[in-house]
Amino acid sequence: MKKIPDEIIECLNENNSFLILIHQKPDGDAIGSAIALGKGLKQLNKSVDYYIQVPIEEKLIFFKEIECFNQSLKEKYDVIIFLDCSSYEFAFKPENFPEAKVNLVIDHHKSNYCYGNLNFVEITGATAEIVYWLLKALSVKISEDMADAIFTGISTDTGSFQFSNVTADTHQILSELYTIKPNFASLSKMLHNQKNFCQMKMTGAAIHSMEIITDTPIAMMVLDHETIANYGGALNISDDVANIGQNTSGVIITALLKEVKDGEYRVSLRAKAPYDIHMVALKYGGGGHERAAGFTFCGDIDLLKKDLLDVYQTQRDANA
Ligand SMILES: [Mn+2]
Missing domain, CATH: 3.90.1640.10 (inorganic pyrophosphatase (n-terminal core))
Structure with missing residues (x-):
């Protein structure tokens, strides 16, 4: 220190x-x-x-x-x-x-x-x-x-x-x-490790929703509004679940999206070194660190996928 x-x-x-x-x-x-x-x-x-x-x-x-x-x-x-x-x-x-x-x-x-x-x-x-x-x-x-x-x-x-x-x-x-x-x-x-019943079920739903963006090491999980409402409506999972995406073999970047209300998502991003995703959070008015960041996103999820893809490809090429 x-x-x-x-x-x-x-x-x-x-x-x-x-x-x-x-x-x-x-x-x-x-x-x-x-x-x-x-x-x-x-x-x-x-x-x-x-x-x-x-x-x-x-x-x-x-x-x-x-x-x-x-x-x-x-x-x-x-x-x-x-x-x-x-x-x-x-x-x-x-x-x-x-x-x-x-x-x-x-x-x-x-x-x-x-x-x-x-x-x-x-x-x-x-x-x-x-x-x-x-x-x-x-x-x-x-x-x-x-x-x-x-x-x-x-x-x-x-x-x-x-x-x-x-x-x-x-x-x-x-x-x-x-x-x-x-x-x-x-x-x-x-x-x-400890979660209440609803948090456990939501964690399961998040994992179930996981997709890998085609031909990339980017994982995305989406908890839609309906799923969250089914388990009590509280958005009280995030850190651990975003980390689970990163535990998937080969994954370098994870995005966890929780639909706060119709079309508005609270996004948690994770990246593995040397990748840095915090500029994506800054772009949308959020903040955080190189490997863990968050922000609120409204709009078309495909645009967010494109941002993640751009960040990944640019940094992959720079590090090649
Ligand atoms: Mn802190």
């Missing part, structure tokens, strides 16, 4: 009231990072509010700190922290945006354009990794709850340590977390 700039530590140490914001449709890294940092700042006697989009994924609601989410909102804060938000637009924000002396951006997305007055953007496996180093630098004592939150962030954003974003730093943090809590086995299984 590179040294944390002094002004970041000073900003957290010398201010007293904080509002934590994370991205829309919060995932394990966003929630875990918010909880670990929020609890850490509270330990330093800071006042911390959270403004978070609900509902939160079922597998993440075990954190007690979630009771503190969306409790109160001041008109003015010392610092508003944007955590795990690649862009200002993608952050989930209150309509009447509070005043703040500092907008502090803490993130790990390559596409982050540093929209704060103070920015700490490092390309790591998860924002939770950065939060861990911040807590250490602030001399916070990491509790078991906070260790769970950090584990949740890192484990979900690295696909249970299987993605290419895992580094020696990632494992170093993990090894330190194991000195706080003897094991994370049940948390890990809950985060990655």
Whole structure:
């Protein structure tokens, strides 16, 4: 881990009231990072509010700190922290945006354009990794709850340590977390394997829908509106199912499309190194990383197939 700039530590140490914001449709890294940092700042006697989009994924609601989410909102804060938000637009924000002396951006997305007055953007496996180093630098004592939150962030954003974003730093943090809590086995299984009945059935339907775009290593899965409605109407599967496409032998790029409403899809993309699909997400106003990205798509699925094909062929030729 590179040294944390002094002004970041000073900003957290010398201010007293904080509002934590994370991205829309919060995932394990966003929630875990918010909880670990929020609890850490509270330990330093800071006042911390959270403004978070609900509902939160079922597998993440075990954190007690979630009771503190969306409790109160001041008109003015010392610092508003944007955590795990690649862009200002993608952050989930209150309509009447509070005043703040500092907008502090803490993130790990390559596409982050540093929209704060103070920015700490490092390309790591998860924002939770950065939060861990911040807590250490602030001399916070990491509790078991906070260790769970950090584990949740890192484990979900690295696909249970299987993605290419895992580094020696990632494992170093993990090894330190194991000195706080003897094991994370049940948390890990809950985060990655456990699904409710409807999620299981939807996973099956997604796999059943899988097609390989002719003569390419591109897999596409579509959960239409009717299928989703059949299983309760909640769009609460994504990461793991998109990864399943990538587990198919020979597949390099996977697109999982969930039809939110008629003709509007929430798309999750995955790619294997050295392929980079995040520009497809950017084109449609989404964001993400080189190998995992997401966006909302309206229109003809054939056009999306063509985009994926173009990206694949261009990069294949460039790497040939
Ligand atoms: Mn993240």
